Amino acid sequence: MKVxxxxxxxxxxxxxxxxxxxxxxxxxxxxxxxxxxxDEIAVEEAVRLKERGVATEVIAVTIGKANSQDSLRHAxxxxxxxxxxxxxxxxxxxxxxxxxxKSVVExxxxxxxxxxxxxIDDDLGQTGQMLAALVNVGQGTFASIIDIKxxxxxVTREIDGGTDVVALKLPAVVTTDLRLNEPRFIKLPNLMMxxxxxxxxxxxxxxxxxxxxxxxxxxxxxxxxRKPGIKVANVAELVEKLRLAEVL
Amino acid sequence: MSILIxxxxxxxxxxxxxxxxxxxxxxxxxxxxxxxxxxxxTDLASEAAGIAGVAKVLHxxxxxxxxxxxxxxxxxxxxxxxxxxxILSAHTxxxxxxLPRVAALLDVAMVSDAISxxxxxxxxxxxxxxxxxxxxxxxxxxxxxxxxxxxxxAAAGGASAExxxxxxxxxxxxxxxxxxxxxxxxxxxxxxxRVVVSGGRSLAERFDELLxxxxxxxxxxxxxxxxxxxxxxxxxxxxxxxxxTIVAPELYFAIGISGAMQHLAGMKDSKxxxxxxxxxxxxxxxxxxxxxxxxxxxxxxxxxKALS
Ligand SMILES: Cc1cc2nc3c(=O)[nH]c(=O)nc-3n(C[C@H](O)[C@H](O)[C@H](O)COP(=O)(O)OP(=O)(O)OC[C@H]3O[C@@H](n4cnc5c(N)ncnc54)[C@H](O)[C@@H]3O)c2cc1C
Ligand SMILES: Nc1ncnc2c1ncn2[C@@H]1O[C@H](COP(=O)(O)O)[C@@H](O)[C@H]1O
Numbered sequence: 001m002k003v004x005x006x007x008x009x010x011x012x013x014x015x016x017x018x019x020x021x022x023x024x025x026x027x028x029x030x031x032x033x034x035x036x037x038x039d040e041i042a043v044e045e046a047v048r049l050k051e052r053g054v055a056t057e058v059i060a061v062t063i064g065k066a067n068s069q070d071s072l073r074h075a076x077x078x079x080x081x082x083x084x085x086x087x088x089x090x091x092x093x094x095x096x097x098x099x100x101x102k103s104v105v106e107x108x109x110x111x112x113x114x115x116x117x118x119x120i121d122d123d124l125g126q127t128g129q130m131l132a133a134l135v136n137v138g139q140g141t142f143a144s145i146i147d148i149k150x151x152x153x154x155v156t157r158e159i160d161g162g163t164d165v166v167a168l169k170l171p172a173v174v175t176t177d178l179r180l181n182e183p184r185f186i187k188l189p190n191l192m193m194x195x196x197x198x199x200x201x202x203x204x205x206x207x208x209x210x211x212x213x214x215x216x217x218x219x220x221x222x223x224x225x226r227k228p229g230i231k232v233a234n235v236a237e238l239v240e241k242l243r244l245a246e247v248l
Numbered sequence: 249m250s251i252l253i254x255x256x257x258x259x260x261x262x263x264x265x266x267x268x269x270x271x272x273x274x275x276x277x278x279x280x281x282x283x284x285x286x287x288x289x290t291d292l293a294s295e296a297a298g299i300a301g302v303a304k305v306l307h308x309x310x311x312x313x314x315x316x317x318x319x320x321x322x323x324x325x326x327x328x329x330x331x332x333x334x335i336l337s338a339h340t341x342x343x344x345x346x347l348p349r350v351a352a353l354l355d356v357a358m359v360s361d362a363i364s365x366x367x368x369x370x371x372x373x374x375x376x377x378x379x380x381x382x383x384x385x386x387x388x389x390x391x392x393x394x395x396x397x398x399x400x401x402a403a404a405g406g407a408s409a410e411x412x413x414x415x416x417x418x419x420x421x422x423x424x425x426x427x428x429x430x431x432x433x434x435x436x437x438x439x440x441x442r443v444v445v446s447g448g449r450s451l452a453e454r455f456d457e458l459l460x461x462x463x464x465x466x467x468x469x470x471x472x473x474x475x476x477x478x479x480x481x482x483x484x485x486x487x488x489x490x491x492x493t494i495v496a497p498e499l500y501f502a503i504g505i506s507g508a509m510q511h512l513a514g515m516k517d518s519k520x521x522x523x524x525x526x527x528x529x530x531x532x533x534x535x536x537x538x539x540x541x542x543x544x545x546x547x548x549x550x551x552x553k554a555l556s
Binding site for chain 1: 258344380383388412423427431490528533535540
């Protein structure tokens with residue numbers, strides 16, 4: 001069984017992005033980019049399936065500018081077998097990403113497709129569900145445990161107020177939550193080896209799908225800052241302040 | 249044209265977040281229809297019909313909706329949705345699973361987690377863990393949107409809308425519900441609690457022992473950082489933050505929490521924030537209305553005692 005993993009190259013989670021002075025967009029020039037943390041979890045899960053003999057091949061795919069290669073290299077260094085870059089300079093939104101991923105699914109015929117539950121730049125959390133809809137398969141969102149049983153996958157999902165478990169017919173789409181696993185640390189030799197693994201580049205425009213953005217960004221802005229607060233000297237003063245604020 | 253809201257319930261009651269979505273829908277000044285899915289759920293449909301601002305309840309009652317699966321609910325919404333201008337819901341785990349699927353099947357974009365709506369098609373939503381707000385405009389004929397519940401007041405009750413049964417398409421059989429494990433608690437729901445008491449990883453094994461009595465005093469919900477959850481000190485469903493639950497209570501206690509931006513994303517819209525941390529330079533203090541620099545293992549019991 002092939003496992004396809006979608007990875008997005010995003011502003012590193014440690015970085016607080018800045019708004020451009022003209023408010024037109026977020027300024028990411030020169031900012032450190034990394035693999036989306038949820039996608040790193042997705043790669044880790046796929047590689048573990050291969051190590052357990054459940055998966056035969058792990059393919060990582062990304063859609064974006066040429067520099068998204070870095071996240072593919074990261075996936076290869078973690079243990080993915082090959083990588084596909086669907087290259088475009090265009091702004092990408094989940095529906096367009098899902099349509100492009102669908103064409104990769106049709107070509108590669110994976111038995112399982114793993115995405116992150118959300119990209120930490122756009123915070124949308126849509127692509128996996130959209131892809132599942134377009135290829136007409138079941139979806140296991142916010143997965144914290146997966147278990148392949150015959151021609152089904154059981155997915156334990158982190159939902160409001162607890163967890164639930166669904167069984168999906170394979171092929172299926174799974175989106176990862178934080179507790180699915182802890183991604184491995186990449187050792188230097190693996191990084192070197194990853195350089196030898198194949199990365200195929202396909203021009204997004206050659207795939208014959210409409211991936212034009214549907215949402216138009218009118219402006220970006222900093223959120224309203226909070227009013228500065230105060231430090232209280234001790235518990236008694238804290239209680240006093242809360243009493244005055246009428247929240248006790 | 250009208251607005252279709254996907255309602256959510258716990259089997260007994262319509263969730264507060266659905267009432268908040270009804271308020272959000274007011275931006276369009278169009279009739280609001282509420283879709284209630286369930287099995288033997290007549291009472292829920294009646295409760296939904298009582299929400300002020302709802303013109304009509306569409307009641308999809310079928311055995312398969314005892315535990316609604318995203319694939320089946322999406323199929324139903326797609327069948328109904330082409331008659332609507334807007335398909336809306338609160339940004340909950342349930343809707344986050346269903347609505348992107350609906351949007352893709354209708355071949356339209358989706359707007360997630362809107363905090364403000366300028367009808368007919370302009371939305372403000374947080375990106376980059378709430379560090380930036382973006383304003384987006386959608387050009388699609390059907391708008392598919394989830395809203396951040398805490399940004400909208402809950403619609404009141406007292407109305408009496410018409411309830412109409414809808415035909416439910418057969419399940420596509422792509423997935424099967426197996427079981428669920430919901431935390432039973434007499435505490436209020438985290439996302440709509442008036443007071444939230446949250447702790448970080450430094451509480452360690454004493455997380456419950458220290459925070460429960462304080463939470464009890466306020467009838468508060470418990471919250472936690474990712475670090476506390478990952479370490480197994482708190483259950484996953486109480487993680488507050490960018491990738492957990494978003495809260496905006498009247499009073500938020502951040503106890504032994506450093507204030508990483510992923511955590512701030514989930515609580516910085518709280519009305520009053522209290523932080524207790526022994527590091528005077530902890531970033532959380534920049535967001536706290538009242539900051540107490542102290543060892544939490546002393547300060548929390550002292551606070552609980554002072555309040556009782
Ligand atoms: C993709 C991604 C998503 C994430 N999503 C979330 C999310 O949704 N929610 C979330 O919370 N985090 C999230 N995180 C993690 C986040 O970056 C932080 O690591 C986390 O919030 C830190 O938790 P903490 O404050 O408990 O721990 P730490 O950062 O370790 O802070 C502990 C604090 O406790 C204080 N302390 C220690 N001992 C005492 C004492 N005795 N008395 C008083 N104070 C004490 C210390 O001074 C320190 O400030 C995410 C991270 C990533 C990469
Ligand atoms: N440009 C992209 N290339 C590859 N995968 C993507 C891309 N955008 C989103 N994804 C996948 O979809 C998930 C959810 O993204 P989003 O819907 O944007 O929050 C991510 O975690 C990735 O797995």
